[in-house]
Amino acid sequence: MGKTALRRRCERILSGLDLPDPFGIDELCLQLGEQRGRPIHLIPIELPPGGACGMWASTSDFDAIFYQKNTSSLHQAHIQAHEIGHLICDHSAVSVDGAGAVLLLPGLDPALVRRMMNRRDYTGREEREAEVFASLLLERTSSWTPQRANRPPEAESITHRLIRSLGNGGQATQ
Numbered sequence: 023m024g025k026t027a028l029r030r031r032c033e034r035i036l037s038g039l040d041l042p043d044p045f046g047i048d049e050l051c052l053q054l055g056e057q058r059g060r061p062i063h064l065i066p067i068e069l070p071p072g073g074a075c076g077m078w079a080s081t082s083d084f085d086a087i088f089y090q091k092n093t094s095s096l097h098q099a100h101i102q103a104h105e106i107g108h109l110i111c112d113h114s115a116v117s118v119d120g121a122g123a124v125l126l127l128p129g130l131d132p133a134l135v136r137r138m139m140n141r142r143d144y145t146g147r148e149e150r151e152a153e154v155f156a157s158l159l160l161e162r163t164s165s166w167t168p169q170r171a172n173r174p175p176e177a178e179s180i181t182h183r184l185i186r187s188l189g190n191g192g193q194a195t196q
């Protein structure tokens with residue numbers, strides 16, 4: 023799919039969501055979650071520097087987008103928009119219930135977890151799609167304000183497993 027076709031597809035998805043103009047990323051996640059029948063949670067987490075700054079993980083009940091806590095809100099917005107791009111374009115998430123579960127096993131070597139998180143699972147085309155979507159999204163969203171940390175009870179366990187797997191560096195905010 024070319025860049026223009028991709029952009030059109032993303033615009034179609036966004037216009038189908040009936041969002042206010044401009045909209046906030048939490049509104050987008052809420053609407054998308056309702057449409058997909060699976061909530062999408064945005065969860066700030068302390069990720070080791072120099073590695074992945076975001077991750078989209080899916081469980082049987084919900085999707086979680088983890089993003090670097092220790093960076094500017096502008097960068098956080100970009101990370102979130104990029105990961106939502108992967109989700110909207112139907113790329114595959116780290117499945118916490120499937121093979122990806124090993125990523126979050128307690129006691130796993132943090133260095134190994136980092137290596138796995140940084141593994142390029144997505145193809146170059148998928149990365150480009152996510153980037154096109156992110157730029158499109160960032161053009162439409164209202165100015166970014168620090169978001170309230172979203173730690174719904176159902177995401178507690180996966181968040182804690184991720185933090186534990188990352189070793190002492192990882193810490194989520196409330």
Ligand SMILES: [Zn+2]
Nearest residue numbers: 104144149152
């Ligand atoms: Zn990506």
